[in-house]
Amino acid sequence: MTSLPPGGWPTPQSLYVHVPFCRHRCGYCNFSVISGRDDLQDRFLQAVERELTSTPDASRAQLRTIFLGGGTPTRLSPDRLKRLRQSIDDTFSVADDAEITAEANPEDIDEACLNALQDIGVNRISLGVQSFDADKLRCLERGHNRESALAAIEAAAERIGNVSIDLIFGAPGETLESWKTDLAIASQSPITHVSTYALTFEKGTSFWSRRSRGNLSEVDESLELQMYEAAQHQFSKNAWQQYEISSFTNGPHRCRHNLAYWAGNGWHAVGPGAARFVDGKREVNHRSATNYIKRMLNDGVATDEIEAITLEQYARELAAFGVRQLDGIDLATVHDRTSINLETVLSQTLIKLQSMELVTYQNHHLRLTQRGILFADTVATALLSEPE
Numbered sequence: 581m582t583s584l585p586p587g588g589w590p591t592p593q594s595l596y597v598h599v600p601f602c603r604h605r606c607g608y609c610n611f612s613v614i615s616g617r618d619d620l621q622d623r624f625l626q627a628v629e630r631e632l633t634s635t636p637d638a639s640r641a642q643l644r645t646i647f648l649g650g651g652t653p654t655r656l657s658p659d660r661l662k663r664l665r666q667s668i669d670d671t672f673s674v675a676d677d678a679e680i681t682a683e684a685n686p687e688d689i690d691e692a693c694l695n696a697l698q699d700i701g702v703n704r705i706s707l708g709v710q711s712f713d714a715d716k717l718r719c720l721e722r723g724h725n726r727e728s729a730l731a732a733i734e735a736a737a738e739r740i741g742n743v744s745i746d747l748i749f750g751a752p753g754e755t756l757e758s759w760k761t762d763l764a765i766a767s768q769s770p771i772t773h774v775s776t777y778a779l780t781f782e783k784g785t786s787f788w789s790r791r792s793r794g795n796l797s798e799v800d801e802s803l804e805l806q807m808y809e810a811a812q813h814q815f816s817k818n819a820w821q822q823y824e825i826s827s828f829t830n831g832p833h834r835c836r837h838n839l840a841y842w843a844g845n846g847w848h849a850v851g852p853g854a855a856r857f858v859d860g861k862r863e864v865n866h867r868s869a870t871n872y873i874k875r876m877l878n879d880g881v882a883t884d885e886i887e888a889i890t891l892e893q894y895a896r897e898l899a900a901f902g903v904r905q906l907d908g909i910d911l912a913t914v915h916d917r918t919s920i921n922l923e924t925v926l927s928q929t930l931i932k933l934q935s936m937e938l939v940t941y942q943n944h945h946l947r948l949t950q951r952g953i954l955f956a957d958t959v960a961t962a963l964l965s966e967p968e
């Protein structure tokens with residue numbers, strides 16, 4: 581049985597909705613995605629409605645952030661998007677100033693799509709741009725080009741205002757110079773936020789099989805590090821600021837939804853593969869969209885994994901996610917929230933990470949060094965692991 585933190589588990593004020601439909605499955609993608617089955621959209625919405633209705637204690641708090649992710653939420657027609665928003669409103673109350681984000685692909689952005697997003701209260705859009713370079717976009721199997729990506733950014737900025745883009749680096753054959761061009765184009769576009777990710781080869785994707793057959797090769801690690809540093813360099817200019825290892829913003833536009841995740845504040849999540857954290861329990865839904873729909877509509881539940889986390893795990897996760905933010909994390913606050921004294925539990929780990937010059941640790945405050953930012957996964961893994 582999990583014991584309670586001193587103030588009880590935080591009441592979730594965030595909701596993630598996973599919309600799995602995509603025009604095409606990109607070769608590197610291992611999300612819960614279904615393509616060529618838009619005929620399932622109504623049954624999917626029925627399943628989501630059922631899942632939302634059965635959310636325990638949904639009325640306890642107002643939602644302060646909603647994130648429609650995927651997949652591609654904008655594969656849903658305007659009427660279906662409205663139906664989705666209605667089903668959220670039927671379950672939760674939503675704060676007037678809630679951050680409501682929708683992910684979208686640049687090729688879906690047109691007048692009708694922007695009208696629909698505005699109608700359902702979306703005030704932040706996250707575009708899966710990934711690159712502006714024709715060869716790289718072809719390699720990543722994306723359906724847009726530089727012109728359509730820039731047109732989508734412009735249109736979204738004009739209508740929605742708050743535009744984030746995702747960029748991928750380290751695609752096969754990509755050079756440092758072409759990545760710097762991507763960064764320069766992005767920084768001159770009217771975006772407020774950018775997330776940069778190194779391409780990863782995940783088991784089960786076609787990129788993984790092609791690499792195994794020798795048909796696709798990764799960029800080497802030192803080039804990947806140079807690319808990461810190029811992004812830091814580009815987005816340290818003017819009003820830009822890096823606030824998390826993958827996230828940059830040019831004003832007061834930190835993603836509030838992600839901040840809630842990283843602060844361990846708890847969140848609801850519905851849809852295939854969706855993972856939630858409520859009352860100290862981490863639950864993950866079935867990944868397959870068709871099974872999710874079947875199970876939700878037949879049994880009223882589609883949870884695949886349930887894990888009750890201990891207070892020590894919770895404290896370690898607060899530290900591991902907290903330290904990925906460049907402001908760092910106060911371990912005394914973690915102690916207050918969890919009753920776990922990480923300064924004692926992690927004393928050897930903290931000494932080791934400091935000796936490797938990956939973190940600084942002063943007045944209870946743990947922060948990544950510039951070197952630590954480059955090896956943030958190593959730091960997070962050390963904070964989450966049992967001592968050797």
Ligand code: SF4
Nearest residue numbers: 602605606609650651
């Ligand atoms: S559009 Fe995004 S979610 Fe859909 S398959 Fe491509 S990478 Fe995956």
